[in-house]
Amino acid sequence: KTPSAMEQLKRMLEVGGIKNVEYTFVRKDGSEFDAELITTILSDASGDPVGVVGIISDIAKRREAEEELRIAEQNFRNSLDSSPLGIRIVTAKGELLYANQAILDIYGYSSVEELKSVPTKQHYTPESYAEHRERAKKRKQGKPAPSNYEVSIVRKDGEVRHLAVFRKEVIWDGEIQFQALYQDITERKLTAEKLRRFKAISDRAGYGAGIITPEGDLTYVNESFAGMHGYTIEELIGKHFSILHTKEQMRLVERLRKELVQAGSYAAEEVWHKKKDGTVFPALMTGTAIKDDMGKPLYLSATVIDISERKQAEMALQQSEEFNSSLLTNSPSPIIVLNADASIRYVNPALEKLTGFSSAELIGCTPPYPWWIEETRNELSKRLVQAMHLGTRRYESLYRKKNGEQFWVGKTFKTVKVNGEFKYYLVNWVDLTEQKRLKANMEFYLSEITKAQEEERRRIAREIHDDSIQSLATLALGIDAITKEKEKLPEDVIRRLKGLRTEANSILDGLRRFSHELRPGVIDQVGLVPALEILTEELNKENSVKASLVVVGSERRLIPETELALFRIAQEALRNIKRHSRATQSVIRLKFT
Known part of the structure; x- marks a missing residue:
């Protein structure tokens, strides 16, 4: 030339x-x-x-293949650089060859050189460093060492983070090296610790606490729950909750269960329970349903208080005009007796102890009572009037003690008559403060399970995107490079390669769709409305149902949990329309208020 x-x-x-x-x-x-x-x-x-x-x-074709290989390798490096998972490439001796940006963010360093300049020991907590040395020793001796494990690292700023590590052999620059993927599981660890603490508190609570599946199988009970029914915890786990009620009681319990599934909760309700020995006892129950993103119940939780002594006190009070029964005086349940004008006629010692007010301070008081809270006086007054006119009534109220501390009570309000003549109003209290706290803890426990499931979805979606999809894409590029050498390959081989390429494309599309359904990343990036627009566009591409999105009001970002829940609802609704209806059009209407 x-x-x-x-x-x-x-x-x-x-x-x-x-x-x-x-x-x-x-x-x-x-x-x-x-x-x-x-x-x-x-x-x-x-x-x-x-x-x-x-x-x-x-050598033109060879040059093209080399260029394609170079581009494929560069794409592979780019995918590593942009991966949300931390990635390191190290030698068998532990020498760092490569670290992506996610690793630098996890450790808190600005460059690979800065990361390498810090001694390995300083990257770990003492316990985790000892485990690291033990794994390295086993590998050096040729003994089996785990490829999946957890480590606790120390960031540059001193913060301790917990990571899940996945280690495997890879070819790097033509030589066998080791790739380590790092996932930050600190939040998961903290959640697990919170759940452990909740279980420790719940196990020692004075109230019964239980969790069942939507089908009615007991998955968790605390010692109080098992004890009040005469069982051990082991005897109840896995059993259907119907063993705790008679056939007659199950009619009310089934009604409450359906109400719980539909409404999400029910307030304090008096329900009779059956013990292991066949005897029955009255209990006060509250329930909460924890649902997934689609509104489907995952678990049903309940707290149970044995009110046998309270029922005995009520019977004694009806029989004792002077309220001097020892059962009333010794009853652990707070009791109030009201005259026709709502003035206080009698309080027992349990109520004095709970509120901090003495009998002398309370007898003769009329509404507003000393324990009423200023902000809710109007509401409490209306409830009192309703209870006096309607007779037997149950409801919950938030009150304030004499020392200013607030507490919750469940109240049973009854009108007592003798021979048809009004005698007094009987108000029986149950202190629900601890029960409310336990219920909140249980709701947190179940919500954390749901969050953990969503986090696992996100993790699986990331792994599919960063591992399986990238590997398939590399495979597809390799097939393309081979099929370009048409004149050097038999026709049947080329035909088979094209078939493999088509299959690889199909698998790639399926994995991308599955990854998107598991955790639509666009929600995290740009919000609910763009995610719903993509959802309708994907359905329109299938030409089965014409879908559209109508947004009413001023669009704004919502909290992540709400956006995800709304997206899941729309996603499942469109899926059901496509599969089970004969509709030709569908509209998603999103209204911001």
């Missing part, structure tokens, strides 16, 4: 020939092509050169 190339060729021929040298040649029509030139000098018997043999091979 150039005089310099010709001069180089002449000089190399003079010293005996050229082997495997690449040149750019010029065709007759002026076009150029890259080729590999191999030459050998022919000599006669005397050793004098008589000719030259030259072999020229067109």
Whole structure:
């Protein structure tokens, strides 16, 4: 092509020939092509050169394949750089060859050089460093060492974070090295610790606490729950809750269960329970349903208080006009007796102890009572009037003690008559403060389970995107590179390769769709409305149902949990329309108020 190339060729021929040298040649029509030139000098018997043999091979396709491979490798490096998981490539001796940005963010360093400059020991907590040394020792000795494990690291700023690590062999720059993927599980660890603390508190609570599946199988009970029914915890776990009620009681319990599934909760309700020995006892129950993103119940929780002594006190009070029964005086349940004008006629010691007000301070008081809270006086007054007119009534109220401390009570309000003549109003209290706290803890416990499930969905979606999809994409590029060598491959091989490419594309589309359904990343990035727009566009591409989105009001971002829940509802609704209806059109209406 150039005089310099010709001069180089002449000089190399003079010293005996050229082997495997690449040149750019010029065709007759002026076009150029890259080729590999191999030459050998022919000599006669005397050793004098008589000719030259030259072999020229067109290397354009090889150059294209090398370029494609270079691009594929660069894409692979780019996918590592942008991965949300921390990724490190190390040698068998632990020397750091590569670290992506996520690893730097996890450790809190600004560059790979800064990360490498810190001694390995300083990256770990003492306990985790000892485990690291033990794993390294096993690998050096050729003994099995876990490929999946957890570590506790110390960031540059001193904060301790907990990571899940997945280690495997990879080819890096043509040599066998080791890739380690790091996932930050600190929040998961903290959640697990909170759940452990909740269980420890619940196990020691004075109230019964239980959790059942929507089908009615007991998955958790505390010692109080099991004890009040005469069972051990082990005897109840896995059993259907119907063993705790008679057939007659189950009619009310089933009604409450359906109400719980539909409404999400029910206030304090008096329900009779059956013990292991067949005897029955009255209990005050509250319930809460924990549902998934689609509104489907995951678990039903309940707190139970044995009110046998309270029922006995009520019976004694109805029989004792002077309220001097020892059962009333010794009853652990607070009791109030009201006259027709709502003035206080009697309070027992349990109520004095709970509120901090003495009997002398309370007898003769009319509404508003000393324990009423200023902000809710109007509401409490209305409830009192309703209870006095409607007779038997149950409701919950928030009150304030004499020392200012607030507490919750569940109240049963009854009108007592003798021979049809009004005698007094009987108000029986149950302190629900601890029960409310336990219920809140239980709701937190169940909500954390739901959050953990969503976090696991997010993790699986990331792994599918960063591992499976990237590997399949690399495979597809490799197939493309091979099929370009058509003239060198048999027709049936090319046909099979094209089939493999089609199958790889199909699997890639399926994985992308599955990853998106598991955890639509667009919600985290741009919000609910764009995610719903994509959802409707995907359905329109299938040409089965024409979908559209109507947004009413001023669009704004909501909290992540709410956005995800609304998206899941719309996603499941459209899926059901597509599968089970004959509709040709569907509309999602999103209204911001």
